[in-house]
Amino acid sequence: MPELPEVETVRRGLAPHMEGRRFLRASQRRPDLRFPFPERFVERLANARVEALSRRAKYLIAELSTGEALVMHLGMTGRFLIEAGNVAFAPGEFHHDPGGSAPHDHVVFEMEGGARITYNDVRRFGYMDLVAQEGLAACRHFAGMGIEPLGNELSGETIARLFHRKLAPLKAALLDQRLIAGLGNIYVCEALFRARLHPQTPAGALATATGRPRQKALELAAIIRDVLVEAVEAGGSTLRDFAHTDGSLGYFQHSFRVYDREGGPCVAEACGGTIERIVQSGRSTFFCPRCQKL
DNA sequence: CTTACACCCTGCTCGC
DNA sequence: TGCGAGCAGGGTGTAA
Numbered sequence: 001m002p003e004l005p006e007v008e009t010v011r012r013g014l015a016p017h018m019e020g021r022r023f024l025r026a027s028q029r030r031p032d033l034r035f036p037f038p039e040r041f042v043e044r045l046a047n048a049r050v051e052a053l054s055r056r057a058k059y060l061i062a063e064l065s066t067g068e069a070l071v072m073h074l075g076m077t078g079r080f081l082i083e084a085g086n087v088a089f090a091p092g093e094f095h096h097d098p099g100g101s102a103p104h105d106h107v108v109f110e111m112e113g114g115a116r117i118t119y120n121d122v123r124r125f126g127y128m129d130l131v132a133q134e135g136l137a138a139c140r141h142f143a144g145m146g147i148e149p150l151g152n153e154l155s156g157e158t159i160a161r162l163f164h165r166k167l168a169p170l171k172a173a174l175l176d177q178r179l180i181a182g183l184g185n186i187y188v189c190e191a192l193f194r195a196r197l198h199p200q201t202p203a204g205a206l207a208t209a210t211g212r213p214r215q216k217a218l219e220l221a222a223i224i225r226d227v228l229v230e231a232v233e234a235g236g237s238t239l240r241d242f243a244h245t246d247g248s249l250g251y252f253q254h255s256f257r258v259y260d261r262e263g264g265p266c267v268a269e270a271c272g273g274t275i276e277r278i279v280q281s282g283r284s285t286f287f288c289p290r291c292q293k294l
Numbered sequence: 295c296t297t298a299c300a301c302c303c304t305g306c307t308c309g310c
Numbered sequence: 311t312g313c314g315a316g317c318a319g320g321g322t323g324t325a326a
Contacts, residue, residue, distance in 0.1 A: 003319060034302070034321085058320075076320045077304080104304085123303045125320050168297070177321080184319055239319065259319095282299065284317085 002074040003184030004058060004149065005231035005252065010080055011055045013245030017082055017115035018050045018062060025110040033106060034075060034127040044068065044130055045109070057145060057181035061136070068130045071141050075125025082245045083116045117245075146181040149224055154180065156218030159206060163217070166203035171280045173203035174224075183224070186237060186259045189286045191227050193258040195220045198292040199278075199285045230255065258286040266291060 002010070026045040028037055038044070049065040062070040072078075101108075107119040107128065119126075131139045146162075147153040162179045173179060174188045183191070192199050197206075197216065206217040231237060236250035239260075244250065257267050258275050266273035266288040273290030 006319075073320080075303095076318070078320090121303095122305070123318090123320090125302070166296095172297085186319060237319080281297085283319095 002058060002076075002078065002236075003187050004055075004182035005187070005228055005234075006236035006250065007058045007060060007074060007182075008055055008232050009236040009250060010074070010245055011053055011060055013082065014060070014080060014117065015053045017084060017111055017113065017117060018053050018109075020050065021115075022047055022049045022065075022112040023109055024112055025108075027108045029101075029106045033121060033124045034073075035129070037128060038130045041128070041130065045070065049112075056142060057148065057177060058184070059141060063133060067133055069133045069136055071129045071131055071139075072119075073126050073128075073141075075121060075123060075127070077123045078119065078121040078126030080245045081118045081120060081247070083118075084114055144178055146177055146179040149180050149182050150228055154221050154225060156214065156221045159217040159221050160208070160214060163203035164207040166207070168203055169200045169280060170197055170203050170206070171199035171285050175281065175283075180224075182228075185283050185285075186239075186256070187224075187227055187231065189259045190257060191220065191224045193287060193292060194223045194227065196291050196293065198289075198294040199280060199287050201294050258288060261286060 023045045024047075026042040028042060031037065044066070045064075048068070051063045051065060054061045054063070058073060060072040060074075062072070064070060101118070102120060104122045104124075105118050105120045106124070109115075109117040109119075111117060119128075129141065131141070136142065147158065163173055166173055168176075170192060171188060174183050174191070175185065189199070195216065197220065206213050206220065208214055231250075231252040234250055234252035234255065235244060235248070237253040237256075238249040238251065239253060261275045262277040264275050266275060268288065268291050271288065271291050273288045275286055276289055278285050278287075
């Protein structure tokens with residue numbers, strides 16, 4: 001489910017119910033998700049107030065009054081459901097009995113203010129951790145992590161520098177969280193299509209100081225930002241059963257131009273090409289071989 | 295230092 | 311209808 005726009009959508013849904021509020025109670029259903037929960041997880045959360053709920057790449061970070069930060073990653077299928085007061089907003093397919101629990105509900109936060117926040121994760125690739133706020137950027141989750149694609153650091157200049165002399169294909173370089181952190185399979189495919197760059201182009205091809213490659217790096221930086229901003233504004237993408245914290249659905253998937261459109265017509269004006277699927281680094285890449293040149 | 299691949303886990307879809 | 315194969319938005323660890 002979640003790349004950066006989906007995580008940002010989740011953050012916005014959770015923030016009003018968490019920021020400035022204390023955890024009245026936390027409970028966990030099992031000792032681990034992808035990784036074991038930290039020692040005394042629920043005890044360390046109890047009574048802690050959430051000072052701010054932020055996002056870094058695909059991670060959610062709740063800064064706590066205790067000096068710790070609750071770091072959360074949604075993996076592939078993680079999601080949060082909020083029930084506030086007597087109202088359970090769980091429309092759509094994601095049925096949830098207020099006060100009860102559904103399969104794969106692994107963690108429940110009961111917040112000051114009345115919200116009950118349930119973390120559900122079918123595949124359990126997500127996880128939660130508690131880390132000292134001091135030196136957070138150097139903790140194991142964030143050490144070595146690349147730049148924030150919606151931050152000021154992303155520019156043609158930066159892309160040229162990061163990709164300098166890289167032989168890896170653009171697709172792999174853009175997915176590499178140590179370079180740019182937050183892009184995933186969907187948005188990389190979409191960005192490369194819009195930039196008319198072939199996914200198998202060696203990343204280093206964008207890394208010269210002047211001329212056309214430099215121009216392409218500039219374009220790519222702007223396009224990455226555009227795609228992510230549009231997706232956040234659309235409330236993320238709804239594939240399979242991803243829903244917002246309130247059960248509503250994102251709709252950016254209707255704006256996909258290549259992702260999951262194998263065999264379909266290229267949407268570019270007068271192109272007439274057909275979208276192809278290839279496998280790179282073990283994941284599907286969708287692209288138009290006519291628009292996107294090596 | 296790369297890059298490639300298996301793996302973590304569950305569920306859904308597709309072809310036979 | 312049943313059944314196995316392949317696939318899925320994530321990251322990590324290991325090997326080459």
